[in-house]
Amino acid sequence: MHSSSADKNPAPRPAVGPAAVDPRRLRADDLRYLLAVARTGRLVAAADALGVDHTTVSRRIAALEKSLGLRLMERGTEGWTLTDAGKTVSENARAIEDALARVVDAVSGQDTPSLRGTVRVSAPDGFGTVITTPALARVRRHHPGLHVELVTATRQLTLHASGFDLALAIGRPAGSRLVTEHLTDYALGLYASDEYLARCGSPKSTADLREHALIFYIESMLQVGDLDIERHLPGVAPAFSSTNVFAQLEATRVGAGIGVLPAFLARRAQLRRLLPDEVDIRLPITLAVRREAVTQATVRAVRDAMHHEVADRVAELLPG
Structure with a gap:
């Protein structure tokens, strides 16, 4: 994945530490921003997926960290990664994405819920192209609301x-x-x-x-x-x-x-x-x-495929 100037010079992260959390100060939508960065590892890529500017992503995650009093993400050699606290938060935050998908299905009158959101798959060049691509295409046919990203590179x-x-x-x-x-x-x-x-x-x-x-x-x-x-x-x-x-x-x-x-x-x-x-x-x-x-659910669907x-x-x- 290529880094960008936005990722090299992100907005300053807040100084945070353990504190009593007031649920009224939490914005559930901020959790979607955390999930997007966790999924892509890049602020710019997360911003593209969410349809916003990268500074918005950084600001919303900083606000979430401040509200929780916890550091959720840290800069690594290959992009942004979740801290242990961030992993715990994101695991629970996925329920919000699932709930939003169910709401969309309910108002659209779909009897069988369709998976939504984005799933990113990494695979070797040859195997990814010839074997993985047909599997991902099959998942997309069953779940047209799902966005699939395939990154190919033969590496450790x-x-x-x-x-x-x-x-x-x-x-x-x-x-x-x-x-x-x-x-x-x-x-x-x-x-x-x-x-x-x-x-x-x-x-x-x-x-x-x-x-x-x-x-x-x-x-x-x-x-x-x-x-x-x-x-x-x-x-x-x-x-x-x-x-x-x-x-x-x-x-x-x-x-x-x-x-x-x-x-x-x-x-x-x-x-x-x-x-x-x-x-x-x-x-x-x-x-x-x-x-x-x-x-x-999206990952389970790709794994099964x-x-x-x-x-x-x-x-x-x-x-x-």
Whole structure:
């Protein structure tokens, strides 16, 4: 997520401390501003979601902190994050969003309540685009009042619980303040185009890969330990590298070399699988949710949709 001048220089936060809280001084609408910043991690992004100026967001949260006598948010390396008190407040504040949604459904005459609000999902580039997107589209069809945001980047799952409601990440986090579960495994293998194989020949063993151009991630910029090529193909270094799996896929398709690619991407591009008995990499996808968002109906709907999607597409993710 990109920072902005507004986020770097927010309005001064009030000096707050424990105090008796007068419920009459609380403005319930201020809680919506807290939820928006908690969800996005950015003042400007929260302001866009609420249809107001970022200074309004900062002012309303400052007023809420003053009324409660508690610090609710703090500036982190990746944006604004909730304090422990802020997490407690936001967990209870979600009931207000749910109540507003029920009011809208009631006056619109809907028999079946439709989910409303915004849910932000973070996922790796390839998995997010090909697997997550159809699941999110299905949720939107059932709940047209729901706004869905998908942020894609192949990086280590950050454990600061900021900037997303639900995250999908490669690997299993070791210790986390997030609620995590194993979603699925997926397979990677060696793939090449017919044109490349006709021009350069096909490797007969992994030792032959040293004579070919390998396509994979940029080692020095890799943020996911499970994708370290040395773990899977010791002594083989990529000749064509990219931080984006779709660039790797395209480079393989046009004959730049042999790609180490997810099966669910390579098969769609009609690439040839090489050395399947020797190179069959299986990696886990972890589903993580911020603790304060676990009981949120929108998050539960997306989680359920992801489980249904991977169950329906196991043959693509883990081909026999």
